[in-house]
Amino acid sequence: MQIDMESWLKxxxxxxxxxASPSGSEEQITALxxxxxxxxxxxxxxxxxxxxxxxxxxxxxxxxxMAHADEIGLMISYIDDxxxxxxxxxxxxxxxxxxxxxxxIMGQQGLVTGVIGKKPIHLQDKSENTKQLEPEDLWIDxxxxxxxxxxxxxxxGDVATLQGNPVQLNDTLxxxxxxxxxxxxxxxMGLAQNLQSLQTDKDIYLVASVQEELGxxxxxxxxxxxxxxxxxxxxxxxxxxYPTMSPxxxxxxxxxxxxxxxxxxxxxxxxxxxxxxxAKSNGIPYQIEAIARPTGTDxxxxxxxxxxxxxxxxxxxxRYMHTPSEVVSLADADSAITLLSAYLHxxx
Ligand SMILES: [Zn+2]
Numbered sequence: 001m002q003i004d005m006e007s008w009l010k011x012x013x014x015x016x017x018x019x020a021s022p023s024g025s026e027e028q029i030t031a032l033x034x035x036x037x038x039x040x041x042x043x044x045x046x047x048x049x050x051x052x053x054x055x056x057x058x059x060x061x062x063x064x065x066m067a068h069a070d071e072i073g074l075m076i077s078y079i080d081d082x083x084x085x086x087x088x089x090x091x092x093x094x095x096x097x098x099x100x101x102x103x104x105i106m107g108q109q110g111l112v113t114g115v116i117g118k119k120p121i122h123l124q125d126k127s128e129n130t131k132q133l134e135p136e137d138l139w140i141d142x143x144x145x146x147x148x149x150x151x152x153x154x155x156x157g158d159v160a161t162l163q164g165n166p167v168q169l170n171d172t173l174x175x176x177x178x179x180x181x182x183x184x185x186x187x188x189m190g191l192a193q194n195l196q197s198l199q200t201d202k203d204i205y206l207v208a209s210v211q212e213e214l215g216x217x218x219x220x221x222x223x224x225x226x227x228x229x230x231x232x233x234x235x236x237x238x239x240x241x242y243p244t245m246s247p248x249x250x251x252x253x254x255x256x257x258x259x260x261x262x263x264x265x266x267x268x269x270x271x272x273x274x275x276x277x278x279a280k281s282n283g284i285p286y287q288i289e290a291i292a293r294p295t296g297t298d299x300x301x302x303x304x305x306x307x308x309x310x311x312x313x314x315x316x317x318x319r320y321m322h323t324p325s326e327v328v329s330l331a332d333a334d335s336a337i338t339l340l341s342a343y344l345h346x347x348x
């Protein structure tokens with residue numbers, strides 16, 4: 001059973017993908033999240049660090065479902081006399097991928113476009129070609145004539161994202177920057193829309209967390225504050241269905257074959273069993289991944305908050321994670337929405 005992702009959800013996902021949200025600068029995306037969820041819940045609040053919480057009251061167990069609002073990015077750290085900008089990386093950036101990329105800097109007066117420069121291939125030594133790059137080897141060129149012109153547009157501490165606007169590759173596959181984890185936010189929105197038609201007594205919190213890419217920092221704060229009975233994270237995981245990936249090493253995960261239910265110590269066995277049996281009985285496509293350590297998601301901090309929280313994780317397969325051209329299947333996001341809706345529908 002696969003429902004086509006409705007057009008309003010596609011539209012809002014598109015809007016989110018055009019909104020920059022490097023870790024620590026999630027204000028615009030959480031404002032959008034709040035605005036979109038407000039009609040479906042009783043209350044939307046934002047905490048002191050920017051985590052956004054949509055609450056639908058119920059008398060049953062407290063269930064928190066979370067996706068992260070932030071994305072990887074760059075932060076301007078130095079401007080030289082000729083007006084070239086140097087930067088630090090926010091989150092897990094593949095530095096060798098940066099040369100030649102276009103960037104949008106969130107300047108005080110608006111977006112500033114630049115390019116991460118590199119000496120042309122014709123002029124490089126052999127060693128320059130094979131070198132592992134460090135951020136300080138690179139610079140951003142915003143076409144400023146000198147330092148003071150650059151400073152009039154960009155300040156030290158301003159953040160930036162790589163350009164990578166959404167492109168629909170075919171009926172179901174979408175390519176964009178920051179699908180990690182805006183596809184997770186879209187799943188939360190689809191779920192919020194379904195809340196009206198669900199019969200559930202659960203006390204439901206739908207959360208957009210901040211600073212996941214820096215170590216699930218928002219998840220930690222918000223789980224301590226809400227103290228849910230159950231916490232479920234929604235994030236992307238690595239698809240392994242392309243060259244250089246190895247099923248024997250990386251597992252067997254494909255785009256379009258359903259949401260992923262990861263197994264491992266970070267997830268409660270009871271929740272996983274429940275999700276799998278719901279997927280089976282409702283004909284919802286799903287895939288299984290083995291993660292033998294704390295996951296690199298919000299689930300890691302959710303599980304160990306307070307005296308411990310029963311934790312689940314649902315992942316959307318993603319090719320080329322943390323590049324400006326991440327690829328996911330909207331059908332997998334649909335599977336996640338259907339599965340989570342079925343989960344909320346159950347009584348315990
Ligand atoms: Zn993520």
